[in-house]
Amino acid sequence: MKLAEALGAIIPLLRDELVVHANGFISRESFNVSDRPGNFYMIGSMGLASSIALGVALNRPDRRVVVFDGDGNVLMNLGSVALIGATQPGNLVHIVFDNEVYGSTGNQRTIAAQVALEEIAHSAGYKRVQRVETATVLRTTAQELLAQPGPSFLLIKIEPDREERKIGRITHGPPQIALRFMAEISNQRSAVSGQQNKERE
Amino acid sequence: MVTGADFLRLLLDGGFDFFTGVPCSLVKSLIASLEERGGYIPETREDAAVGLAAGAYLAGKQPVVIMQNSGLGVCLNALASLSLIYHLPCLLLITWRGYQGKDAPEHIIMGDISPTLLTTLRIPHRALSPETVSDSIRWAAETLKQSSQPVALLLPPGVMQ
Numbered sequence: 001m002k003l004a005e006a007l008g009a010i011i012p013l014l015r016d017e018l019v020v021h022a023n024g025f026i027s028r029e030s031f032n033v034s035d036r037p038g039n040f041y042m043i044g045s046m047g048l049a050s051s052i053a054l055g056v057a058l059n060r061p062d063r064r065v066v067v068f069d070g071d072g073n074v075l076m077n078l079g080s081v082a083l084i085g086a087t088q089p090g091n092l093v094h095i096v097f098d099n100e101v102y103g104s105t106g107n108q109r110t111i112a113a114q115v116a117l118e119e120i121a122h123s124a125g126y127k128r129v130q131r132v133e134t135a136t137v138l139r140t141t142a143q144e145l146l147a148q149p150g151p152s153f154l155l156i157k158i159e160p161d162r163e164e165r166k167i168g169r170i171t172h173g174p175p176q177i178a179l180r181f182m183a184e185i186s187n188q189r190s191a192v193s194g195q196q197n198k199e200r201e
Numbered sequence: 202m203v204t205g206a207d208f209l210r211l212l213l214d215g216g217f218d219f220f221t222g223v224p225c226s227l228v229k230s231l232i233a234s235l236e237e238r239g240g241y242i243p244e245t246r247e248d249a250a251v252g253l254a255a256g257a258y259l260a261g262k263q264p265v266v267i268m269q270n271s272g273l274g275v276c277l278n279a280l281a282s283l284s285l286i287y288h289l290p291c292l293l294l295i296t297w298r299g300y301q302g303k304d305a306p307e308h309i310i311m312g313d314i315s316p317t318l319l320t321t322l323r324i325p326h327r328a329l330s331p332e333t334v335s336d337s338i339r340w341a342a343e344t345l346k347q348s349s350q351p352v353a354l355l356l357p358p359g360v361m362q
Contacts, residue, residue, distance in 0.1 A: 020256070044278070048283060051252030055254060055260065056260045083253075178287040182261075
């Protein structure tokens with residue numbers, strides 16, 4: 001499975017979830033698949049996507065918060081995995097696209113081939129932990145995790161892009177990304193009422 | 202000297218309502234007061250604390266990040282490539298180990314360069330003294346709101362009980 005395929009399976013499942021994106025190809029690919037006001041694209045501060053998401057999740061327990069993370073990012077901030085386990089935000093879904101490389105710097109290997117990140121999440125105390133390798137299983141697993149109380153951890157094994165790809169950068173400036181995301185958060189719809197509204201439509 | 206409880210009251214009066222960080226002995230009474238109040242998140246690293254505070258701000262909070270100045274070194278990139286470029290303010294309460302060159306060897310260099318590092322990052326900062334705690338917290342709260350950027354207060358020894 002390629003990153004774009006994995007994103008293509010998950011993004012149509014999203015309703016009013018707030019999604020914090022790790023830097024690099026994860027932000028850029030997701031932006032190109034579907035830009036949403038509820039997307040926060042982290043462009044620098046590698047490692048901190050899960051910390052940002054936890055800060056949102058702890059303070060808005062009525063909203064579901066999703067992290068689109070990478071193996072390199074998770075390895076850079078394993079303390080955040082531990083803190084999510086310790087604080088138990090039920091509204092947090094941590095999705096890791098694991099290609100075992102630092103993709104945007106030229107596919108240098110990470111150590112994710114040797115270390116099972118989902119086992120670290122399990123030990124840290126995430127309520128639900130899943131590892132998937134195919135797009136069909138991904139769809140049903142992601143659907144389940146997005147509907148159930150967490151914190152949840154979904155590790156998706158993906159293939160690195162072997163050829164250099166020309167993929168567009170985020171066209172919004174950082175302050176605009178933040179302001180748009182804040183406006184979406186302060187929108188009072190809860191995850192539950194949002195879903196009911198959608199069902200009514 | 203101010204007590205941790207008094208310091209916390211001044212922070213709450215200034216509108217600050219989310220607290221995280223990594224401890225230092227110079228702020229142990231403040232962290233004890235925060236733990237008593239509930240809701241303090243003990244982070245694992247100072248850069249992660251800056252990330253957590255950024256998320257809290259996005260969710261409508263006014264965050265405070267507590268750290269030793271050794272942690273300022275740890276979170277330079279988080280401040281430069283997250284808080285400052287996205288305009289995500291937080292109050293950095295940084296204890297000033299190595300103040301005036303009097304401390305254990307590991308604190309001397311960071312103690313010497315802490316204010317310069319903050320100036321280089323273009324983060325407005327003030328050093329606290331027992332007499333100016335109240336004014337400085339008010340200044341920090343106002344500056345942070347006006348600029349939408351992080352603001353730092355350096356806490357030398359002898360200010361907090």
